[in-house]
Amino acid sequence: MAGLAVNVDHVSTLREARKVSYPDPVAAAVLAELAGADGIVVHLREDRRHIQDRDVRILRKIVQTKLILEMAATPEMVGIALDIKPDLVTLVPEKREELTTEGGLDLIVHKNSIAETIGTLQNSGIPVSIFIDPAPEQIKVAHQINSTMVEIHTGAFCDATTAKKKEQTFIDILNGVKLAHKLKLGINAGHGICYKTIKAFKGLNEINEFSIGHSIVSRAVLVGMKAAVREMLTLVKEI
Ligand code: PXP
Numbered sequence: 001m002a003g004l005a006v007n008v009d010h011v012s013t014l015r016e017a018r019k020v021s022y023p024d025p026v027a028a029a030v031l032a033e034l035a036g037a038d039g040i041v042v043h044l045r046e047d048r049r050h051i052q053d054r055d056v057r058i059l060r061k062i063v064q065t066k067l068i069l070e071m072a073a074t075p076e077m078v079g080i081a082l083d084i085k086p087d088l089v090t091l092v093p094e095k096r097e098e099l100t101t102e103g104g105l106d107l108i109v110h111k112n113s114i115a116e117t118i119g120t121l122q123n124s125g126i127p128v129s130i131f132i133d134p135a136p137e138q139i140k141v142a143h144q145i146n147s148t149m150v151e152i153h154t155g156a157f158c159d160a161t162t163a164k165k166k167e168q169t170f171i172d173i174l175n176g177v178k179l180a181h182k183l184k185l186g187i188n189a190g191h192g193i194c195y196k197t198i199k200a201f202k203g204l205n206e207i208n209e210f211s212i213g214h215s216i217v218s219r220a221v222l223v224g225m226k227a228a229v230r231e232m233l234t235l236v237k238e239i
Contacts, residue, residue: 002205003038004236005068005188006229007213011220012050025051026058028217028225033064035229039087041211043070044080046094053080060084068211070131073110073117082124089121090129090151090188090211104132104153107141115145122148129188134176142185149186151211152176157200158192170200181206195219198235210236 008025015023029040040063042051059067066087071077072094081089091114093105107114107130118128127148132138134152142150157169173189180187189201190211201207212232220228 002201002207002236002239003209004036004229004233005039005041005066005190005209005211006032006037006216006232007041007043007070007190007211008032008217009041009043009050009213010217012052012055016050025055026062028220029059029063031225032216032229035226036233037065037229038209039066039068041068041070041090041213043092044077046072046074046076056080056084056086060086068129073105073114078117078120081121081126085124085126088127088129088148090131091117092131103155104135104138105130107132107138107145111141111145118145118147122146129186131191134172136175136179139176139179139183139185142180143183147185149188149208150180151188151190152180152207153191154189154193154197155191158194158197174204177204177206195232195235198232198239201239204239207239 008028011023011025011028040059042056044051044056068088068090069081069086070090070092073091091105121128129149129151130142130147131151131153132142152173157173160166160169177187187207188209188211189207193210193212194215216228216232
């Protein structure tokens with residue numbers, strides 16, 4: 001049965017909009033866990049636009065399930081990860097001007113530096129996932145450089161606005177998942193998944209865990225964090 005890792009970044013987005021101390025992503029993480037989340041995800045960005053160092057440090061102490069740190073493969077972030085020791089690091093590309101993570105890591109271009117980062121983190125006992133597009137060449141490199149697992153970028157499918165594009169992008173995900181499974185890579189999936197698009201993944205049992213943030217936090221604003229997580233969990237557990 002697939003798991004649900006809840007990303008609480010956008011609770012911090014709301015807090016940082018006013019530079020106050022609420023709402024606290026730590027409180028949201030506790031509620032998400034009480035509702036049954038299998039893990040808590042935060043992306044500590046270089047510009048600290050939402051999650052702050054303090055959030056990650058407190059979450060490390062209080063998360064009962066597992067703490068997944070999304071980060072760019074920079075010396076600063078690697079230093080923080082080695083210090084905090086999350087249960088999993090997910091390496092993502094990062095550009096300051098982007099609204100959100102816009103594409104998967106390009107392992108063809110960054111193969112050597114990502115391989116080095118994976119080695120450093122794994123040698124310190126931290127498993128590593130790499131956020132990549134579901135392209136066969138990316139998945140093959142992830143395997144070659146010994147990534148513990150991959151997170152398949154589901155954004156192109158979730159954001160597709162025509163039936164043709166939806167079908168085509170979902171076929172890419174299907175093929176990517178099958179290849180990663182064949183190569184014995186652990187498989188997570190995420191980005192842009194909402195209460196509607198999650199249903200498309202029914203039957204794709206190779207996916208270990210879905211990483212979902214924006215849609216859950218958006219719904220939580222209206223129905224509360226526990227209800228929003230529970231509703232998504234019901235859909236994920238049907239996969
Ligand atoms: N996975 C990765 C690697 C991400 O960068 C993000 C966005 O922070 C997510 C999953 C969650 O995406 P969303 O907030 O659209 O659910």
